[in-house]
Structures are given as structure tokens and as C-alpha cells.
Amino acid sequence: MAAGEDVAALLSARMYLYTLGQRVFGGEPTADLTDAVDPSLMASACEAAGIDPGLGLRVCESGNAALRDIEAATGVYMRLFVGPGKLAAPPWESVYRSRSKALFQTETLDVRNAYRVAGYLPEGYPHVADDHLALELGFLAALARQMVDRRASGEPYDDATASSRTFIDEHLGRWLSRYRDDLARGAAGAGAAGEWYMALVELIEALAAADLRRDRWI
Numbered sequence: 001m002a003a004g005e006d007v008a009a010l011l012s013a014r015m016y017l018y019t020l021g022q023r024v025f026g027g028e029p030t031a032d033l034t035d036a037v038d039p040s041l042m043a044s045a046c047e048a049a050g051i052d053p054g055l056g057l058r059v060c061e062s063g064n065a066a067l068r069d070i071e072a073a074t075g076v077y078m079r080l081f082v083g084p085g086k087l088a089a090p091p092w093e094s095v096y097r098s099r100s101k102a103l104f105q106t107e108t109l110d111v112r113n114a115y116r117v118a119g120y121l122p123e124g125y126p127h128v129a130d131d132h133l134a135l136e137l138g139f140l141a142a143l144a145r146q147m148v149d150r151r152a153s154g155e156p157y158d159d160a161t162a163s164s165r166t167f168i169d170e171h172l173g174r175w176l177s178r179y180r181d182d183l184a185r186g187a188a189g190a191g192a193a194g195e196w197y198m199a200l201v202e203l204i205e206a207l208a209a210a211d212l213r214r215d216r217w218i
Contacts, residue, residue, distance in 0.1 A: 009048035011151060014207070015144035016045050018137050021204045024197070025081065025091065026134030029066065029073040037063035050214075051206040058199040065192035076193035080186055088186025089179055093131035096175035107131060111171055115139055118163045133179070136172050137204065140164055168208045176205050 020036050042056035066073040081091055098105035111131040115122060120142055122128070122135045143164045150157035180201045187194030 006048075008148075008151065009044075010050075011144065011147045013045035013048035014211070015141060015148050016041070017049060017203065017207050018141035018144055021137040021200060022134050022141050024063075024200055025137065026132075028077050029070055029193070031067060031070060034064060034067050037067075046203075049207055050210050051203065055199065055203040055206055059196065059203055062192050062196040062199050066196045069192075072191065073193040073196075076187075076190045076197070080183065080190070080194075080197060089182035091133040091179065092129050093133075093136065093171060093175050094129070096178050107171075111136065114163075114167055114171065118143065118160075131171070136167075139167065140172070143167075165211065168211055173208055173212065176201070176208065180205060 023033065023036065037060045039057065039060045042060050043053050046053040046056040066076075079085075080087065080089065092108075093111060094105040094107040097107045108129050108131045115130060118139070120139050122130055122138060128135070143160045146160040147157045147164075150160070180198075183201055184198055187198050
């Protein structure tokens, strides 16, 4: 594969993987997600993004198993991400980075400002906490789409690259590992759906780490 094709494949893979994370963590599971956990598509994306294809295979196998019982998967989603009751792994950055471990703290406003600078307005603004995992992944997915679209039209996209790297370094990368550890405890014994959410968090964590190591995006 030529260098230009490598870059195009990388950018498309990042867009697909961050968008998948946004969709899965941002709402109750639906049958149409089956198309997004296709093993062939996932394998290609993992190879292009430079992450372990075994992680992608786990996401696909557990995701397809979970989606065969939408009702059970929805129950797991509600328990892990919505409530009622205390969440084992609250999916908000501020819970992991603020002293009060509460929502709508300084960390939330810092995330909102990062969105604003990049011209991004998350769904639900201003009535949701901007630092929810799904919204942070949605931001990275939006930046990834900008890179894909601009490269296709011959426009520069180094600003989107810089925004993505900075956001991972200053936000997502600062709390995702602790969230993953808490989610592992909360998802234990939750069957295929619990394994799906765990596998996807680990894949996103690997992708974010790979993004910080990249020296060639353009």
C-alpha cells in the first residue's frame, strides 16, 4: 500500500472506531449496531490504526453476542451507564479528575472550551455534562471526519490533527485507564454485553495511546 493510501486508511479507521465508541457508549443498544461490529471491517480498521487486531475481534464477537439479546444488553447498559443507583464507573471525566468527584466541575468547562475552540457543539448542549465519555469520543470522531473530508478535497487538516492530539493528551487520556478499571469491576458477571463494553473501552484506550505516538498523520 502506498504512503498516501496508508494515511487515508488510517484517517478512515480512526473515524470509524471513534464513531463506534460514541454510538455504543452514547445510548441503549440497537440492532442496527450489528453492521458496525463487522469482523472484516474491524480487522481492517485495527490494522490501519496500528492497534492489536485481537482487541477488535473481542469487540466484534462480544458485540454480536450481546446484540442477539437486545433486552438483556439494554439492562446491562442501564445498570452501567444510567442507573438508578450508584454507578460503578461513572462515564464522566470530572468524576475522575476533580476533588469533589462531581459533575459540572472545572474539568467539564475545560472540555466545553476545547469543543468551542474547535467549533464543535455536542448533542444535548447545554443540558448535558460535556465530559461524558460518549461526547468526548464524538468530538474525536468529528475531528476525524474533518481530516477525512479535508484530505479528500485537498485541504490542509493539521489544525484538526493538533486538536485531536491535544484533547487526548489533556482530557481523554487522563482518565480513561481509571474508568476502564472501574468498568471492569462493574461489568463483571454481566455476560456478553459487559464483555462488549469492556472490550470497546480497551480498544479506544489503545487507539488513543496510538494516536499520541503517531509521527505521521498527513
